[in-house]
Amino acid sequence: MNMQSWLDQNIGGRHGNFIDGEWQHVAKAVAVPNAARRDQVLGHFAESTAEDVERAVSSAHRAWKTWREVPGPERGAILFRAADIIERRAEELAFVVSAEQGKILVESRGEVGRAVKELRFAAGEASRMEGHTQPSEKRNGFAMTFREPIGVIGSIAPWNFPVLTPVRKIGPALAYGCTTVFKPSDLTPWSSVKLMEVFKEAGVPKGVINLVLGTGRGTGEALVRHPLVRGISFTGSTKTGTEINAQAARRLVRTQLELGGKNPAVVLGYADVANIAKQISSAAFTTTGQRCTAVSRVIVLQSLADELTEALAAEIAAIKVGPAWDPSSKMGPLVTDQHRASVLRNVASGLDQGARIRFGGRVLEDGELALGNFLEPTLIDNVSPENLLAKHEVFGPVLSMIAVRDVNEAFEVANSVEYGLAASIFTRDVDEALRFVRESESGMVHVNHGTNSEAHMPFGGIKGSGLGAYSIGHSNQEFFTNLKSAYFQG
Numbered sequence: 422m423n424m425q426s427w428l429d430q431n432i433g434g435r436h437g438n439f440i441d442g443e444w445q446h447v448a449k450a451v452a453v454p455n456a457a458r459r460d461q462v463l464g465h466f467a468e469s470t471a472e473d474v475e476r477a478v479s480s481a482h483r484a485w486k487t488w489r490e491v492p493g494p495e496r497g498a499i500l501f502r503a504a505d506i507i508e509r510r511a512e513e514l515a516f517v518v519s520a521e522q523g524k525i526l527v528e529s530r531g532e533v534g535r536a537v538k539e540l541r542f543a544a545g546e547a548s549r550m551e552g553h554t555q556p557s558e559k560r561n562g563f564a565m566t567f568r569e570p571i572g573v574i575g576s577i578a579p580w581n582f583p584v585l586t587p588v589r590k591i592g593p594a595l596a597y598g599c600t601t602v603f604k605p606s607d608l609t610p611w612s613s614v615k616l617m618e619v620f621k622e623a624g625v626p627k628g629v630i631n632l633v634l635g636t637g638r639g640t641g642e643a644l645v646r647h648p649l650v651r652g653i654s655f656t657g658s659t660k661t662g663t664e665i666n667a668q669a670a671r672r673l674v675r676t677q678l679e680l681g682g683k684n685p686a687v688v689l690g691y692a693d694v695a696n697i698a699k700q701i702s703s704a705a706f707t708t709t710g711q712r713c714t715a716v717s718r719v720i721v722l723q724s725l726a727d728e729l730t731e732a733l734a735a736e737i738a739a740i741k742v743g744p745a746w747d748p749s750s751k752m753g754p755l756v757t758d759q760h761r762a763s764v765l766r767n768v769a770s771g772l773d774q775g776a777r778i779r780f781g782g783r784v785l786e787d788g789e790l791a792l793g794n795f796l797e798p799t800l801i802d803n804v805s806p807e808n809l810l811a812k813h814e815v816f817g818p819v820l821s822m823i824a825v826r827d828v829n830e831a832f833e834v835a836n837s838v839e840y841g842l843a844a845s846i847f848t849r850d851v852d853e854a855l856r857f858v859r860e861s862e863s864g865m866v867h868v869n870h871g872t873n874s875e876a877h878m879p880f881g882g883i884k885g886s887g888l889g890a891y892s893i894g895h896s897n898q899e900f901f902t903n904l905k906s907a908y909f910q911g
């Protein structure tokens with residue numbers, strides 16, 4: 422079935438919270454439109470109150486007392502089943518992601534596939550909660566450490582990966598024996614509703630996962646403040662993450678924060694300029710540049726700048742912008758009209774500060790594109806390191822070129838932002854590569870490829886890009902569990 426026919430048959434629902442294993446009655450709801458055609462309402466979704474959050478957290482807290490006693494391998498088996506169900510329902514989930522978020526179907530299918538991989542890794546973690554044994558000071562004694570789940574996790578996600586981010590939070594929480602109350606972005610709630618169906622079918626007991634739909638101020642804040650929430654796993658902007666961290670600190674509640682980025686691709690040398698341009702363009706414009714790890718700055722030696730800019734312009738010119746259901750589309754719309762306006766404001770300020778558009782930059786409104794939030798992929802050069810476009814997270818299809826004199830300046834500029842999420846370097850010189858891996862102020866470094874992570878490697882940022890244990894990999898154990906030391910005497 423194609424996406425449009427599927428949508429015709431499945432839109433228009435009224436969706437409530439999922440609390441204590443049951444779908445809840447919807448009192449107040451808001452409409453969520455298709456990102457590529459605003460005239461199509463995908464459904465109405467609950468706007469939760471603090472009382473809804475209270476019921477969800479209480480349910481999660483009750484469920485935690487039994488879920489933490491379920492042997493790890495059994496918890497893992499349920500999550501492996503959930504991964505199989507996501508795989509079986511992959512096409513439907515991809516349709517939902519594309520409809521509410523806007524990304525093209527190839528990207529949505531990729532997102533769902535990645536969620537399956539991450540969930541399987543998390544499921545295995547349920548059998549890998551490890552401590553260690555040590556010699557005791559006493560004869561016939563021994564000492565050991567082990568890991569225990571911390572309790573109810575408040576999980577809060579943004580709108581750019583509506584299937585992957587929930588799975589990235591729910592999978593490890595459940596694997597390590599925590600329970601969770603999950604709040605998606607109010608712009609992309611439908612994928613989360615679908616995921617609740619998946620986890621229910623997989624056999625997750627009631628109360629172990631709860632879904633509360635709503636806004637940040639109305640619903641998210643109540644979740645962050647709830648006294649029974651022992652950990653907050655948050656992905657979103659640096660501004661919101663900083664506020665949440667301040668709230669959590671008052672109660673000594675642990676946070677795992679995955680925040681914004683201003684990720685550089687440093688280009689010092691290459692054998693094939695077209696290949697480098699392809700990799701940078703893909704890292705910059707996938708998901709319409711709305712990826713926390715998107716490359717948004719190219720820092721290139723002056724001697725290579727013209728050639729690379731030409732190659733990038735040629736690569737970007739081949740990106741056809743359009744809706745997800747058109748198989749020829751290579752890039753979808755921005756998530757909302759307001760977000761597109763914010764991207765355009767940033768571009769205008771950058772131009773005022775001396776930058777120059779080399780390609781793109783126009784709003785696309787011909788024919789059916791007028792119904793979506795479409796914008797041409799945009800390449801901007803003449804960007805100084807002080808320009809707003811070199812410093813500020815634009816979170817859209819905008820790539821800035823910064824020309825530098827030498828390697829030292831390249832590394833200095835790469836590190837001269839408040840963020841530290843992902844960074845790439847392209848070079849033929851192994852010493853330069855090693856130096857960059859050492860000196861880059863970022864959580865993830867990539868040599869000779871774009872900023873794409875893998876489904877089992879720790880994922881996170883430093884500086885303004887994150888705080889707390891990295892997600893995805895085994896590092897998650899540090900967030901979702903407490904360490905306990907135990908002493909035994911024979």
Ligand code: NAD
Binds near residue numbers: 642656
């Ligand atoms: P956002 O910070 O506005 O919102 C994120 C989530 O927090 C949403 O669910 C929102 O409803 C909720 N929220 C907002 N205010 C809140 C509050 N006071 N208390 C509790 N919850 C609140 O971010 P966004 O616009 O949805 O997402 C874009 C941002 O997310 C970008 O900065 C991007 O870089 C970042 N992001 C980071 C990563 C990462 O892994 N580092 C991944 C994806 C997106």
